[in-house]
Amino acid sequence: MATTVSKSPETRAKRIFGGLVNNPVLEDYSLRYAPSGFRKWSEYGVAMAALGSIAYMADLAIGGSLAIQYGFTNALWGILTAALIIFLTGIPIAYYSSKYNVDVDLLTRGAGFGYLGSTITSVIYASFTFIFFALEGSVMSQAFTLFLGIPIALSYIISSLIIIPLVLFGMTVLSVVQKWTNPIWIGLFVIPIAAILIKDPQTVASWVQFAGKSPSGAGFNPLLWGSAAGIALSLIAQIGEQADYLRFMPKINPFKKWKWWFAVLAAGPGWVVLGATKQLMGSFLSSIAATHGTPLANANEPIHMYIAGFGYAFPAVALILAAIFIFMSQIKINVTNAYSGSLSWSNFFSRLTHRHPGRVIYIFLNVGIALALMESNMFSVLGTILGFYSNVAVAWIGAIVADLVINKPLLKLSPSYIEFKRAHLYNFNPVGFGAMVIASIVSVAAFFGAFGPWGESFSAFIALFLAFSLSPVIAILTKGKYYIARDPHYHAGTHHDVLNCTTCGFEYEKEDMACCPAHDGPICSLCCSLDKECHDMCKTVGSIKDVPVKCS
Template identity: 45%
Template structure:
C-alpha cells in the first residue's frame, strides 16, 4: 500500500505530532543524525534560519573552484588574450541573463532547480533528463578540481597523482554528509582567507612588474591568431560549460528567508550576488588565469603545459615576492582550501540530483549519503583516467547540453509564465499535480541540445561549429514558447487544485508555515509541501500527504485524480 515507514522517518527535531502545529520531524531518510537536507522537496520555513547574507556567502563559497584559472589559461594559450577575454565576457553575459530568473524562483519559492524544472516545461518525470545533465556537471567539475588538488600535492609534497586523486576525493565525503548546516560554516570561515590569498599576491605582482600588463594585452596565442569573432565563440563555448553552476548555487539559495518589507534590499542583494552574480567572480578568475599563463610563458619562459595548471600559476606568482619554500607552501594551501570549498558543493549538489533521479525512478529513498559516495566514486574514476588532459574538449561539448537545459527553463519562466501566461507562475513540483511528461521543455532540450551537439562535431560544417553554444541558446529560447503555444499549455498542470483549503502564501507572497500531518508517515509538514490524499481517513475525513511520501508511494493510491480534459 505505502512505503515502509522506517524509510521515511527522520528524528532531527522531535517526534511528530497530530494536527496542524507542533514539533516537526523532517522526512528525509532514515538517518538519525540529521545528515539529510530536504532533498526532493520544498525547504520549509522553520528550517530556513539563515540571514540573506549568510545564504549568499554559502552560495558564493562554492565559487572558489580553480577550474576557472585553468579554463582561462587554456583558451588564452589557444586563442590569444583578446579573443579569450572576449569569449569570457560573452559567456558571462549569457550566463547572467539565463541564471537570474532561476535564482529568483529558487529564493522566492524555496525549491531547487529540479523542482523548478518540473513545473517549467518538463513534467514530474521529465526533469529526470535534466537531472542527468546536472549530475554530470557535478562530477566533471569535481574531477577537474580533484585533479588540480592532486597536482598541488605532487608539486608541494611529492605525492603521486593517483594517491592525490584518492585523497582529494575521499576527504570530501565526511564534510558533505551533514548538508547545509556544516557547509554554511565551512564557507563563512574560509571565504576571507581564500580572497586574501587569491587576490593580494596578484596586486603585488602587477605593482612590481607593471610591464606584465602590456605583455598580457599583446599576447596572440600559440598559433599567433588575430582577433576574430569565431575564436571568441570557441573560447566562450568552453566558458559556457559552467552555465549549470547556477544549479549548485540554487541548492543554497532555496534556504533564503522569507522576503519582507524589512529585509527587501538585503534579500535582493543576496539573490543577485549569490545567484547570477557568481559569474562576475568566475569571469574575473578566468581573466586572471589568462594573465598568469601569459606571464609564465612570456616573462618566465615556462612551457604551456605548466602554464595551464593553477598550482604552478600560483607558485610562479608567489615566488616573485617570497622564498621558494614559502611560495610552494602557500600555493598548496590555497589549492587545498579551494578544492575543499568547491568539491563539498559538487558532492552535495550531485547527491541531491542523484537522489531525485533514483527516488522518482524506483520509488525508493536510501538516503542522500549513499549518493554522495556514488558521485565521489565517479569523479575519482574520471581523475584516474586523466580527464584533465582533455578538459577543454569535455567542457566545450558539455556546454551545449547545459545551455539547452538552463535556457529552456529560463525561457519558460520569462516568456511562458510572465509574457504568454501559458505556464503556471508558481513552480509546481508535487506528484499528481503535474503530468509526468511535458513536451514543451523536453522537445526544447532535445532540439537545442541535439542540433548544437551535431553542430559542435561539424555535421553542419566547420565554419559554424564554433557557434554551437550560441545556437543552443537561441533554439531553446525559440522552441520553448513555440511548443507552449502549439500545445496550448495543456501539459503543465494535471490538476489545478491540491485539495487543501489553507492558502499557500502569506500577505508578502512567501510560502506559509502552517503545518499538516502526513497520513503516511505521521510527520508534521508545512503546507506548501503537502497535497490532499485521494484516500479518505478512517472516519471519512480528508487526509494529507507530504511530497516525499507521495514520491515513494509505489501503489499511487494517494495520488489525486486528474482534472477532466480541457476542451
C-alpha cells in the same frame, strides 16, 4: 526502505524511513521544499555560503586553457560574452529558487519539464557536479603531487576522500566552512596579482600580446571567439549549485526588500562576476607561467600559475603558499560539488526506483564517478569535455529561463508559482523537455561539425537560441495543457500551516503536501514520489470526485 499501501485505511502500514532520511541535518530536505522552520539563516549567511563555493580553481584553469588555445583577445571576448549570458539567465532562476525555496531540480519540474521529464536534467546537473568535482580534484591533486612528491593516482584518491566528511552534514556545516575560510581565501587570492602588478607592470603588455598556440596570434578571430565562449558557457549550470544554497533564503521582509534582493542577485547570478574575473586572471597567470619557463601544456594548471604569482611576493615560500591556497580553494568548491551532486542523484533515483535511502548515500556515488574521471586524466582533454557539455547545459538552462520569463508572466500559459509535486504534474511536458531535447540534438550535431566551422564554433549559441525560442512556441501550440495534471489543493505561496502526512505520519508545511485519494488524506511530496502502487490514480478522470479524500 519498504513501502506498504493498502486499499483499507485500517490495515495500511506507515511508511518507515531509514535514519539517514529522518535526520534533517543529514538529509537537508534533499527532495523537498525547504520549510520555513529549517531556514534559520539570514540573507547574509545564505549569500556568504553560496559565494564561498566560488573559490574554485576551474575558472583559472579554463581561462588559462582558453588563452593558450585561442590567444588573449579571443579568450577575453569569449569570457565576457559567456559571463553576460550566464548573468542574465541566472537572474530568474535565482529569484524563483529563493522565493519558492526549491532547488534547481524541483524548479525544472515546474518550469515546463514535467515530473519525469526533469529526470534527464537531473543527470545533466549531476554530470556538471562530478565533471567539475573531477576538474577541481585534479587541480588539488597536482598540488599534492608537486608539494608532497607522491604519485598523481594517489593524490586523486586523497583529494576525493577528504571531501566526504565535510559534506555529510549539508548546509549546517557548509555554511560554517564557507564563512570562516572566505577572508583567508580572499587575501591569498589578491596578494599574487597585486605583487605582480607592482613589481613588474610590463607583464600586462605581455599578457595582451599572448598568443598561446593560436595560429592567428593574439588578434581577434570570430571562430575562435565563438569556440572560447562556448567552453566558458559550460559554467552556466553553476546557477544550479547557487540555487542549492538560495533555497534556504528567508522570506522577504517587506521593510527590507533591498537586502533580500541584494543577497539573491549577489549569490545567484553575481557569482559569474567573480567567475569571469578569475578566468581572466587564469589567462593572465598562464601567460606569466609560460614566460617563466612552464611548458604551455602545463601553464593552465593553477598550481604552476600561483607558484609564479607568489614568487613575486614571497619567493622563498611560493610553493607552500600556492599549495595552501589551492588546497583551501578546492575544498571550498568540492564540498559544494559533492553536496549538489547528492541532491541531483537523489532526485533522479527516487523517481526511477521509488526508493530513497538518503542523500548521504549518493555523496559516495558522485565522488566515485569523479574519482574515475580523475584517474582517466580528464584534465588533458578539458576543452573538448566542456565544449560538448556546454551544448546540453545551455539548452537546459535556456528552456527553463524561457518558461520563467516568457511562459509564466507574459503568455500566462505556465502557472505563476512553481509546482513540483508528482501528484499535480504530467510525467512529461513537451514545452521545456521538448525544447531542450531538440536544441541539444541540433547543437551537438553542430559541435561535431555537421553545419561547418561556423556551426561548430557557435554550437552553444545555437543551443541557447533554439531552447529559448522553442519553449514559448511549444507552449502556445499545446496551449499550456501539460503543465498541471490536476488543480493543486495545496501549493507554494499558501500560508505556512503544517499537516500530518497520512503515509509517514510526519508534519510538513502545506507547500510540501498534496491531497491523495489513494491514501485518503494529505501526503508529503517525498512519500508521493516513492509510492509504487497508486498508479497516479489522483490524475485519472473522475478520481477526485469518486474517491472521498480527507484533506483539510
